Amino acid sequence: MTQWAVRGRRQVYGSPWVELWLDDVDIPGVGRVDHHVVRMPKECANAVVTDGDGRFLMLYRHRFITGRWGWELPSGWVEPGEDPAAAAAREVEEETGWRPGEVAPLTRLDAMSGISTMHFHCFHATGATRIGEPVDRAEASRVEWLAEDEVVRLLTTGEVAEGASLAALSYFLGPHRLTARGGADR
Template sequence: MAGAEWPVHGRRQVYGSSWVELWLDEVDIPGTGRIEHHVVRMPRASTTAVVTDDDGRFLLIHRHRFITGRWGWEVPAGWADPGEEPAEAIAREVEEETGWRPGRVEPLTEYDAMSGISDAHFRAYHVTGCTRIGEPQDISEAARVEWLPEAEVIELLVTGGIPDGPSHAALSYYLGPHRLAGAGR
């Protein structure tokens, strides 16, 4: 049996800020009927970066996330400002969060993080040729910034040391499909 689209008959905003919006959309679910469905909308483009060097290391930040109460390693990430291209945004974020200025910023992959409830769309980039310019500008972003060898990154992915979804997705994509497609050579 083929699936069907869910027609939207109306929407109403419950909450809104420059960070996140919560909406109730009135939709018809085929075979179920009309319901109000919660939708989390993200008003700005989200970006992440897998940053590598010529030695095969990965630039990661270690930080605490108060929402989950967990420490973990993450790739640099952030939002595009209004009118800012996502590739420009991630170059800015890498520099602010790590103290390393990107040389090349190339598209890696993009995906919808939680398509059943949110329009959060992430664009991941591969950043290379970084130059150290100093300490990170935003000290609230990380307790540590380090270049980690690939074997350690893989171990962190396997053991839960990289609990952040966008970081996990970007690194896993880079280490898997990106390389298998020959783009990582």
């Protein structure tokens, strides 16, 4: 097995949201190089929110960085000391105006493991109750409950392009569902 060895690191930029570092790494068979690393001071959490009728709670929004409109799951930072499941529930409520009931672990992922420490905790939330308008109105143009066949269409046409939403929805509709039904070998 080959493992890169970190010989040192230097911070180039830092803020409460993102840090850019240059790590001095020794790559077996290559030698020492400066490798850019984007460190995220906080982890993230998102939630696949479903209701009893096979619908999914989704946000439609514009991302100025990519210049794209698309569908996403409620998502956000896990504050220091906060339980990731509580963070996911808080984000659902703030961004959609719906308060989830049960919030269960779904999967975890490293969004860009070759260059970043961005880590997501993904949950499945059920039993959502409407409590009012979203607190954070800048998060989405629309908040809608979408039928499963529509969510699958959005996934296959690229209208869910945000990585953590794409991963959590795909995991939920695939391995999670197969395992819950006993359809996958373990």
